[in-house]
Amino acid sequence: MKKKIVIAAAMLLAAAVVYGVIRLEVGSPEHQLARVIEKEASKAREAGAAVYR
Numbered sequence: 001m002k003k004k005i006v007i008a009a010a011m012l013l014a015a016a017v018v019y020g021v022i023r024l025e026v027g028s029p030e031h032q033l034a035r036v037i038e039k040e041a042s043k044a045r046e047a048g049a050a051v052y053r
Contacts, residue, residue, distance in 0.1 A: 026032070041051045 044051050
């Protein structure tokens with residue numbers, strides 16, 4: 001019984017680590033949106049358009 005608990009805890013820890021790594025790589029939806037906005041604003045500035053905050 002104790003062996004099953006240890007295995008389940010290890011699997012849960014591994015899942016948490018994988019989730020954390022994926023979250024760091026991809027970023028939250030808010031960070032993704034901010035990156036897209038910054039990219040588009042940079043393109044607009046290069047094209048000579050006015051960009052307001």
